[in-house]
Amino acid sequence: xxTQVGIIGAGPAGLLLSRLLTLQGxxxxxxxxxxxxxxxxxxxxxxxxxxxxxxxxxAGVGDRLQREGLEHSGxxxxxxxxxxTLDFPSLCGRxxxxxxxxxxxxxxxxxxxxxxxxxxxEVSDVTPxxxxxxxxxxxFTDADGVAQVLECxxxxxxxxxxxxxxxxxxxxxxxxxxxxxxxxWLGVLADVAPSTDELIYAxxxxxxxxxxxxxxxxxxxxxxxAPDEKIENWSxxxxxxxxxxxxxxxxxxxxxxxxxxKSVLPMRSFVSAPMRRGRLFLxxxxxxxxxxxxxxxxxxxxADVTLLASALVRLLTERRTDLxxxxxxxALARVWRCTHFSWWMTSMLHRSGDDxxxxxxxxxxxxxxxxxxxxxxxxxxxxxxxxxx
Ligand code: APR
Ligand code: PHB
Numbered sequence: 001x002x003t004q005v006g007i008i009g010a011g012p013a014g015l016l017l018s019r020l021l022t023l024q025g026x027x028x029x030x031x032x033x034x035x036x037x038x039x040x041x042x043x044x045x046x047x048x049x050x051x052x053x054x055x056x057x058x059a060g061v062g063d064r065l066q067r068e069g070l071e072h073s074g075x076x077x078x079x080x081x082x083x084x085t086l087d088f089p090s091l092c093g094r095x096x097x098x099x100x101x102x103x104x105x106x107x108x109x110x111x112x113x114x115x116x117x118x119x120x121x122e123v124s125d126v127t128p129x130x131x132x133x134x135x136x137x138x139x140f141t142d143a144d145g146v147a148q149v150l151e152c153x154x155x156x157x158x159x160x161x162x163x164x165x166x167x168x169x170x171x172x173x174x175x176x177x178x179x180x181x182x183x184x185w186l187g188v189l190a191d192v193a194p195s196t197d198e199l200i201y202a203x204x205x206x207x208x209x210x211x212x213x214x215x216x217x218x219x220x221x222x223x224x225x226a227p228d229e230k231i232e233n234w235s236x237x238x239x240x241x242x243x244x245x246x247x248x249x250x251x252x253x254x255x256x257x258x259x260x261x262k263s264v265l266p267m268r269s270f271v272s273a274p275m276r277r278g279r280l281f282l283x284x285x286x287x288x289x290x291x292x293x294x295x296x297x298x299x300x301x302x303a304d305v306t307l308l309a310s311a312l313v314r315l316l317t318e319r320r321t322d323l324x325x326x327x328x329x330x331a332l333a334r335v336w337r338c339t340h341f342s343w344w345m346t347s348m349l350h351r352s353g354d355d356x357x358x359x360x361x362x363x364x365x366x367x368x369x370x371x372x373x374x375x376x377x378x379x380x381x382x383x384x385x386x387x388x389x
Contacts, residue, residue: 003029003117004316006138006152008126009159010039010119012101013284013301015108017156018117019059020309026316029150030119031126031140036109039121043189043261044101046214047199047295049384050094052302061107068215069099075382077369078202079362083249084369085198091372091379098199100214101298128155128168131280153279154312158305160285161270169277179343181267181291183207183350184229185222188239192257194219201293201349202246203365205358208349209246211254219257222265222292224350229264267291267346269339275304275328283308288335290342293349294382300338303387304331333389341381 005021007014010032018028032039048056048069056062073095074087088095112119122143129137138150157165170176194213202209207224214220223242225234234242240256247254270289275282284301307330311323348364351357368374 001029001148002151003027004153005156005312006136006150006154007031007156007158008128008138008165009157009163009284009286010034010109010121011158011160011284011301012104012108012298013286013305014156014158015105015112015119016055016059016302017158017283017305017309018119019061019108019111020305021312022117023059024309024313024317026313028117028156030112030117031123031138031150032119032121033124033126034121036121040102040106040109042102042105043187043263045292045295045297046098046100046212046220047299048097048099048104049299050096051306051384051387052299053097055302055306056104056107061104061111064103064107065097065099068103069097070213070215072096072098072198074198076196076198076200077365078200078247078249079365080204082369083200083252086368086375086379088379088383091376092383094379094383096295096383098213104298126159126164128157128165128280131155131168132278134279136279153316155280156308156312157280157282157286158284158301161289163286165280165282165286166272168280169274169282170272172277174272174274176270176272179269180227181269181346181350182227182352183224184227184267185210185265185292186225186229186231186234186239187220187222187263187265188259189214189261190219190221190257190259191217192219192255193217195253195255200247201345203349203351203361204246205351206242206246207351209243211243211247225264227266231262231264234262265292267293269343271332271335271339273328273332275331276324281308281312281324281327283331287331288339290338291346292342293345294338294342296338296342299384300335303334306387307331330388334385334387337381337385337389
């Protein structure tokens with residue numbers, strides 16, 4: 001088997017990369033170790049920056065997004081006694097969209113299987129080989145248990161945080177930075193209309209809470225909990241009570257409904273550099289993780305593959321190496337900006353248990369609510385900065 005770009009992982013990063021390359025006449029093969037149904041059922045975040053929406057539409061996978069996605073022009077920032085609305089268009093001229101990452105993945109898989117390049121599910125033992133030369137290969141075992149080799153010009157490591165690509169890059173030198181936060185999110189999906197027009201990010205003495213949504217009839221809600229929290233300790237009633245307390249505001253009520261899914265999400269920041277070794281390029285969660293507070297994970301993956309696709313097209317059609325040579329630095333500049341923003345949002349909104357921290361957080365929240373400059377800084381980062389910083 002031979003292809004121009006061998007792609008490891010069928011998450012949003014790998015699937016979108018394959019799609020962007022196809023549109024530029026570059027062929028690829030995507031190797032995924034899980035099944036299609038597993039990949040399509042993974043529940044992840046749901047906020048898309050304008051750039052992400054534009055990229056998906058330009059890539060021909062934006063039809064359902066344009067029909068079912070919900071455009072949002074701001075967020076509510078809440079702290080005791082105050083629910084302050086940030087209006088993004090007036091602050092920075094951009095908006096964001098609510099559309100589940102699960103739906104983005106389904107749309108990309110559908111497009112891929114509908115006449116796109118090969119996408120192989122349930123492969124195993126994927127191993128990048130000879131990445132330092134001009135003829136890298138991917139060895140793997142296919143779904144029937146047969147050993148295969150895929151010869152490539154380039155390999156894209158879009159295999160997420162637990163993938164095999166990052167260790168291959170780090171093996172010859174590199175660096176990682178990591179921060180594990182001392183709390184986690186308990187996330188639920190509920191069959192109830194959102195009780196709010198815009199997402200609510202709430203600071204509360206009991207801990208952070210977030211009211212998000214997936215559709216006009218499905219709400220997505222999160223509560224800050226301890227990192228070792230046992231999900232069994234949270235009955236549906238306890239969850240709704242915790243949420244009602246943290247979002248409480250005079251004249252407003254939280255509607256409740258059947259909870260259809262609940263899980264605990266760890267919170268960490270992680271960056272691995274460089275994002276390239278020879279002919280192996282990393283993109284998305286394979287190279288970096290952000291805590292979910294700023295909703296940057298998927299958007300960052302889309303920004304990476306947008307940069308990577310144009311760099312690979314230049315390499316493979318014009319034989320010019322300038323963009324692949326600058327890829328890692330350009331991607332990392334944006335990665336660190338989003339890492340900072342996600343850390344900042346996380347630090348401002350989560351209770352650490354320390355009263356000094358709490359006063360600093362409240363002071364920062366009041367600043368964002370009262371200063372247009374402070375609000376604009378949040379809005380510009382939240383809605384997405386330009387591709388090249
Ligand atoms: N071989 C083949 N596939 C693999 C391997 C492997 N060894 N290891 C992991 N994978 C697959 C995973 O099963 C997954 O489908 O790679 C894919 C990686 O996808 P994601 O984890 O979704 O990562 P990415 O595509 O970078 O998406 C970016 O945005 O909201 C964030 O964290 C969220 O996943 C999200 C991310
Ligand atoms: C979500 O809807 O899952 C979501 C929204 C905003 C965030 C994080 C997650 O900051």
